[in-house]
Amino acid sequence: MTQTDQISFETVVREVADAVIAATDELTALDRAIGDGDHGLNMRRGFQAVLEELPAIAAQPLPQALQTAGMRLVMKVGGASGPLYGTLFMALGKTLPENPSRADFITAFGAAIDAVKARGKSDAGQKTMLDVLVPVHEALSAGADAKALRAAAHRAAEATVPMLATRGRASFLGERSIGHMDPGARSAEIIVTAAADLTEYAS
Amino acid sequence: MSSRVGIVIVSHSPDVARGTAEMVRQMVGEEVPLAHCGGNPDGGLGTSVEKILAAIDEAWSEAGVAILVDLGGAETNSEMAIEMQPPERQGRVVICNAPIVEGAVMAATESWGGATLAQVCGAAEELSAA
Numbered sequence: 238m239t240q241t242d243q244i245s246f247e248t249v250v251r252e253v254a255d256a257v258i259a260a261t262d263e264l265t266a267l268d269r270a271i272g273d274g275d276h277g278l279n280m281r282r283g284f285q286a287v288l289e290e291l292p293a294i295a296a297q298p299l300p301q302a303l304q305t306a307g308m309r310l311v312m313k314v315g316g317a318s319g320p321l322y323g324t325l326f327m328a329l330g331k332t333l334p335e336n337p338s339r340a341d342f343i344t345a346f347g348a349a350i351d352a353v354k355a356r357g358k359s360d361a362g363q364k365t366m367l368d369v370l371v372p373v374h375e376a377l378s379a380g381a382d383a384k385a386l387r388a389a390a391h392r393a394a395e396a397t398v399p400m401l402a403t404r405g406r407a408s409f410l411g412e413r414s415i416g417h418m419d420p421g422a423r424s425a426e427i428i429v430t431a432a433a434d435l436t437e438y439a440s
Numbered sequence: 441m442s443s444r445v446g447i448v449i450v451s452h453s454p455d456v457a458r459g460t461a462e463m464v465r466q467m468v469g470e471e472v473p474l475a476h477c478g479g480n481p482d483g484g485l486g487t488s489v490e491k492i493l494a495a496i497d498e499a500w501s502e503a504g505v506a507i508l509v510d511l512g513g514a515e516t517n518s519e520m521a522i523e524m525q526p527p528e529r530q531g532r533v534v535i536c537n538a539p540i541v542e543g544a545v546m547a548a549t550e551s552w553g554g555a556t557l558a559q560v561c562g563a564a565e566e567l568s569a570a
Binding site: 273275278311312313314316318320321323356357405406 | 479511512520
């Protein structure tokens with residue numbers, strides 16, 4: 238990994254972690270409406286664990302760094318979102334080369350989304366984080382820049398409001414899940430928004 | 441090491457996990473390897489891959505380990521812990537699709553009687569079908 242890549246990776250991960258941690262109360266409130274109300278605290282615990290080890294993580298080559306960060310989330314989040322986001326990062330790390338091009342990233346992101354689908358036995362349309370990740374991947378594949386990616390993530394999270402949850406804790410509520418944004422979709426939006434700058438580094 | 445199938449109980453609540461384990465012990469005594477865990481890494485409601493890994497080690501038996509879970513995150517975190525098992529344990533740690541309390545008691549009773557891992561899980565899963 239070159240010095241520039243190292244700084245950018247560390248910066249991006251720090252921005253993602255800071256954004257997730259700053260949204261703790263918002264994610265908790267969303268989850269309290271249609272879930273068990275722990276999503277904000279769980280995500281904060283996981284990303285704090287990543288931040289604590291960030292210098293050591295960022296010193297690793299990109300594929301290993303992503304896998305290490307993903308494993309921290311798996312071990313520390315304490316809810317289903319740990320294995321789900323952990324799998325996203327670990328699968329990215331497994332698929333990405335050390336110095337990825339934009340095309341490499343699109344391929345790896347697609348593979349990582351497939352891994353999340355398998356882990357959660359889920360797909361887009363069930364009112365989950367996948368309802369943000371899938372449209373963001375489509376936008377990225379279609380050539381979106383950072384600004385367009387943020388817009389796509391925001392639209393996608395908003396689009397979960399009228400959805401009926403058929404996977405995750407919100408599915409227990411049946412039709413009462415309609416009218417609320419999915420907390421996992423919102424955390425995915427926050428992560429994509431903070432990480433969108435990556436597209437400015439990769440060409 | 442016991443030749444009987446080990447039982448692991450994974451609940452979001454440490455109290456539910458402990459209470460379920462007590463009910464299992466009442467049925468089968470100390471002869472079935474049994475471990476339980478509950479709570480997120482900070483001890484609040486939730487589940488922890490780290491704790492599940494430790495519970496699998498504690499209840500490990502050459503006959504395998506059957507895991508009983510309560511809600512979604514317990515299952516997802518248990519699946520993660522199963523994937524992280526060493527190659528020689530793969531296929532010998534499984535999640536039973538059964539209600540946690542009744543399933544754990546039923547599975548442990550089968551294990552106590554000398555049943556295989558498939559039979560132990562099958563007996564617990566019949567509860568869901570009924």
